[in-house]
Amino acid sequence: MPTYDYLCRGCGHEFELFQRMTADPEKKCPNCKKLKLTRLIGSGSGVVFKGSGFYQTDYRSESYKQKAAEETKSASSEKSDTKSESKSSEAKPAKADKPKKPKSE
Template identity: 65%
Template sequence: MPTYDYQCDACGHEMELFQGINDPVKKKCPECGKLKLRRLFGSGAAIVFKGSGFYQTDYRSDSYKKAAKADNKPSESKSDSGKGDAKASKKSKGKD
């Protein structure tokens, strides 16, 4: 259920009210009792993420990101060793 902001035009009282979307708009000010209360424009239906697990489960950890980068990088030792073996085999064929 969203939280709505209200303000009284008669006394200037401001308040937040936690009510359902289909609930009627309040008109009577709880401070002065006049029917001058109006609902202010705002987000109203904001999503609030609560709990300790939200950030831990919905976003990748730094260790995961580092491991993913390491997996995606072409390793220089494998490519260099492959080229060296090919050159060595050509040289050995030429000497025989």
């Protein structure tokens, strides 16, 4: 069941009402008892998950998070080590001399 926002045009009272989608909109203000109540167009609400997790992978344990952090650190340090080694071991190839074309006169 959705929550609807209401506004009284008589007294300015605003409130939310939890009611069925098939229910008729309320017309009588609970504050001033006048028939000037208007249902507002709301943005709706998000889904609220309560309880002890819906998927086991949603709530990782602290030990899992620590291992994952260590793995990313070691992987990044290995990449930087291999990059520095490859740069130092690479020798720049000598430029091949191009044969000179004879000048045509």
